[in-house]
Each structure stands twice: as structure tokens, then as C-alpha cells.
Amino acid sequence: MSYQFVPFARLRQQPTIVVDSTANGAALVLAHWRGAPTPAALRDDTSAGSVLRALHQPGTPGLQAPAVTANHFDVDGFVGVWSLLHPALALRHEALLRLTARLGDFREADGPAALADHALQLVCWLNAEEKGRFYPPFGAPRLRRREDEACVEKFEWFLPRFADLLQNPERGRAAWEPEYERVQRAMTVMRSSATRLTRYPEIGLVVVRTPEPLPYYALFGPTTGADIVLSIYDGQRYELEYKYTTWVDLESRPTLPRLPLNGLAAELNAREAAPQRWTFDGITDTGPLLRLAGHTLRKEERYADPDQRPIFASSIPENELEQAVVQFFRRGYAALQPRRYWTWAEIRAASQPGSVG
Known part of the structure; x- marks a missing residue:
């Protein structure tokens, strides 16, 4: 199945999967939001986790919809959307993507040290590029824009670039290293x-x-x-x-x-x-x-x-x-x-x- 990312405003123009959000008219909702109609078999701590569960169950009703969207940009939602667009690569890196989504949403990275370190690099890269090229999280109102509209530019920039960083984070070192080093210093304090x-x-x-x-x-x-x-x-x-x-x-x-x-x-x-x-x-x-x-x-x-x-x-x-x-x-x-x-x-x-x- 091949998916296309569409802006949230266009979700009713074709059958659409909604990730890390909820909306009337969605073919399928994959979200951990309280009360979201995510199928019970696909419930997970993160929305990206629900997407990854769905990829293991290709017969899930609604998963055949051709489009995917979200009403905001954050690490968890992005990882979920990206995983639907790149299912084979997502399943190959499932453990890493789960850690990345969890770190992005809950600020927790409870997993093998090497994977947790890679997840931190990915999250720091997403954060740095998001703030440097666009606007910080929850910053859309200061631009007098709605998040569901403004975030489209973020998705369109990150979606074709993330696979490269997933497989070779060194290519994004210039962006992720400053925040990564700041967090590493803070982790040293936390362990002291x-x-x-x-x-x-x-x-x-x-x-x-x-x-x-x-x-x-x-x-x-x-x-x-x-x-x-x-x-x-x-x-x-x-x-x-x-x-x-x-x-x-x-x-x-x-x-x-x-x-x-x-x-x-x-x-x-x-x-x-x-x-x-x-x-x-x-x-x-x-x-x-x-x-x-x-x-x-x-x-x-x-x-x-x-x-x-x-x-x-x-x-x-x-x-x-x-x-x-x-x-x-x-x-x-x-x-x-x-x-x-x-x-x-x-x-x-x-x-x-x-x-x-």
C-alpha cells in the first residue's frame, strides 16, 4: 500500500488515516489522545506505536485509505506519519522509532543505551531543524496561523529527509550536536x-x-x-x-x-x-x-x-x-x-x- 501525506484540511476529500490527532470522517484514527477511536488492538503509549502496530496488521479496516494526515507537527506524530509512508524501513527500525516517539512526547528514553542515544540524536535533529527553519512547538499563533495549516510546511520538508538521518545520523550532526551535547552534560549531572x-x-x-x-x-x-x-x-x-x-x-x-x-x-x-x-x-x-x-x-x-x-x-x-x-x-x-x-x-x-x- 502506498500513502500520500495530505494537509489536515483535505482529510475529507479522500479516505484518510489520521495520526496523533482525531477527526470526524477519518477512515482510521491512530492516536493515543484520550478518547481517540483507535482500534483496541492498535492502542499503544504513543501514536507512532499505534502506527507500527497497524503495520503488523495490514488487514486493519481503514488501513487501505490512500492518504495520511495530522493536525500538528511533533516528534511522535511525525514518526507515525513517516512510518506509514515508509512501512518496510519503519518495521526494520521499529525499536528505534518507538524510542524516538517516546522521547519526543514523554521526554523518556528507557531502552538499550545505543538505541536511546540514536533516538536522542534524531529528536535533537528534528527539534533544531524545526526551530531553525520554521517555528518552535506551539509557536504558530504568534505567526497568526493555525497549527493544522502551518505544520504542513514542516511535514513536507522533513518527510523526504528523515530516512537519511534514521540510517546515518552523522549526516545531520551539525544540526543535532549542540542540543545533544547540552542534554549529555545535563544527563551527567542527573547521574552524579x-x-x-x-x-x-x-x-x-x-x-x-x-x-x-x-x-x-x-x-x-x-x-x-x-x-x-x-x-x-x-x-x-x-x-x-x-x-x-x-x-x-x-x-x-x-x-x-x-x-x-x-x-x-x-x-x-x-x-x-x-x-x-x-x-x-x-x-x-x-x-x-x-x-x-x-x-x-x-x-x-x-x-x-x-x-x-x-x-x-x-x-x-x-x-x-x-x-x-x-x-x-x-x-x-x-x-x-x-x-x-x-x-x-x-x-x-x-x-x-x-x-x-
Whole structure:
């Protein structure tokens, strides 16, 4: 079967497979978005993973559609679209592509060292070329363009070039090396005695104590299996973040639902003597942050690495802050049990008094 990439706006002009998105009228949806109508047999942690599963099941209804599209550009979605266009090569490199998609979406690369290193090079190449030639993730509104329209140019540039980098990453070294080296330095810090991790598996929380803010690919690297990260930096600087793992439907493991952070923010603001206030993002944001804010961050700033945004000093001692976070989630999750495939309605209801998991 030979596929053609088409802009999202043209998906109804012919039978079309939709990747890492969802849309009425799609011949087949291959997406890990919460509630997406991906066939049960093809569900996977990443959308690219669902595509790769589909390639192993060529009789899947809808897979014979001649076109493929997505409504945005990111690593996972791109890898999924590219894999449909190059099925033989994709299946030959399936393990690498799965790691690349996971690193792109969840900032985790839990796999063999050589493959994880190759995946990091690919992701850094995609990131560098995307920012240098086009616009950063979530940056389309600043160009006064819709993402589903603006991203077409990215797909058209990357699709014919990715196979070359997949098979020989050295050809893209000039682009990927700066970010790759920055992440490697940060990974060294994460592995050193300067960093300490405390895990609270019953609430899905990892507390990372490390001297300075780091790139996500290093910071989240050792947090596989957790869904909330509290970063504690020197000078009483803190950020709490829900990982993207609880925005999507994970297939590999159950999760707890996100809890609204307004109550925790109010508790911290009551203790806070710094001039900034604790602010929080809504639970339907892709990666909600709780942090001391000097100004409201744009979506692209929140998506960018922690070392690329200001993180202010709090007056709250770090052990007190950690305990406040832990107790908030322990209270909120006391009557809930982890499970798969929460709906957004169920997630909202879970935070209400009397909710039962």
C-alpha cells in the first residue's frame, strides 16, 4: 500500500488515516489522545506505536485509505506519519522509532543505551531543524496561523529527509550536536551525586533534587513509570509538573487521574513570602505546571526546557514544600485506584468530594 501525506484540511476529500490527532470522517484514527477511536488492538503509549502496530496488521479496516494526515507537527506524530509512508524501513527500525516517539512526547528514553542515544540524536535533529527553519512547538499563533495549516510546511520538508538521518545520523550532526551535547552534560549531572531522586510510587510522584534547571530529556529521563515530577533546585526554586503521560491514554500501565492544582496553589500562597505568586495550569493542559510566576508563560515557554525560563526563589523551605505536595496528592488519591482509559469527565469528577476510583 502506498500513502500520500495530505494537509489536515483535505482529510475529507479522500479516505484518510489520521495520526496523533482525531477527526470526524477519518477512515482510521491512530492516536493515543484520550478518547481517540483507535482500534483496541492498535492502542499503544504513543501514536507512532499505534502506527507500527497497524503495520503488523495490514488487514486493519481503514488501513487501505490512500492518504495520511495530522493536525500538528511533533516528534511522535511525525514518526507515525513517516512510518506509514515508509512501512518496510519503519518495521526494520521499529525499536528505534518507538524510542524516538517516546522521547519526543514523554521526554523518556528507557531502552538499550545505543538505541536511546540514536533516538536522542534524531529528536535533537528534528527539534533544531524545526526551530531553525520554521517555528518552535506551539509557536504558530504568534505567526497568526493555525497549527493544522502551518505544520504542513514542516511535514513536507522533513518527510523526504528523515530516512537519511534514521540510517546515518552523522549526516545531520551539525544540526543535532549542540542540543545533544547540552542534554549529555545535563544527563551527567542527573547521574552524579549532586542529584537525588525520591520516589512516591503510590501517588506517581518523583522528587528530583538537582542544583540547576535542566533540559527535559535529562530531567525526566529517570522518571519512567511516574506521572508527576517535583523539581527542587538550589536556592529554594521549585516547579511541579504533570507529565504528558496523564494527558494521553497510556496502554502499558494504569495511571491516576490529574487533580486540579488550585487547592495546592492556595495552600502554598498562604505560606509564601516571596513577591511572586504560585500559579497553575488547568488539568487539560498537555503539561500543567505549578510554579512561582513573575509573568504568565506562553504555551511555547511552558513547553520549552526548564533551563530556558525563569524559576524564582521561594520562601518555603524545600522539605516543607515537598511534604505539602506529597500530602496534597495523598489526600486527593486516598479513595482512587489507578486504571487505564480515564475519560476527561471521569478525571474532572475524580477530584470532587465523595468520588470513588
